[in-house]
Amino acid sequence: IAGITQAPTSQILAAGRRMTLRCTQDMRHNAMYWYRQDLGLGLRLIHYSNTAGTTGKGEVPDGYSVSRANTDDFPLTLASAVPSQTSVYFCASSPLNRGENTGELFFGEGSRLTVL
């Protein structure tokens, strides 16, 4: 089934450890996003990429980094995890091509991360 795949689906991590959340899409969308979902705070944008080779900071980028080496992959890295990064992380993609740019985001199933 075409769409967005995230891995892992769930992870428990010790504070201070490095962690990379993987995200792959097969829809050839230009733009990709990482959001974190927290109860009472909704979805907050961490980082985004409008096209391969470029990235930008969202609302809550501190403690996170991303790369966009190609169209399909957009990994999110926590260099040194802290308990406040315990959250559910969602990757999303969106086409920005003329005629396809409806604004709709297509989401992955999420990665639940617990930092102890």
Place this chain on the structure above:
Amino acid sequence: AQRVTQPEKLLSVFKGAPVELKCNYSYSGSPELFWYVQYSRQRLQLLLRHISRESIKGFTADLNKGETSFHLKKPFAQEEDSAMYYCASRGSNYKLTFGKGTLLTVNP
């Protein structure tokens, strides 16, 4: 900067009752407004967008520029409508800004 406000964290109604989920936005330009829904154990998905002016699963939402609102309405709620609903706006930078969400529970 864009801001989306959903004043109700929780909303509980009975089956068959009307439901309205409130959303207000703050944006100086001409925003695009969306409603996203997350059913239990499913991924977040688009419900409707203001440009389409469509009705999806009986839900409608009208953009009111005077009140800067984009409330989601359904005349007769169903149990399967129970979900988390997010209002979102998109500005000229193509990024979506989400509200904090409203958890709708439809009781039998």
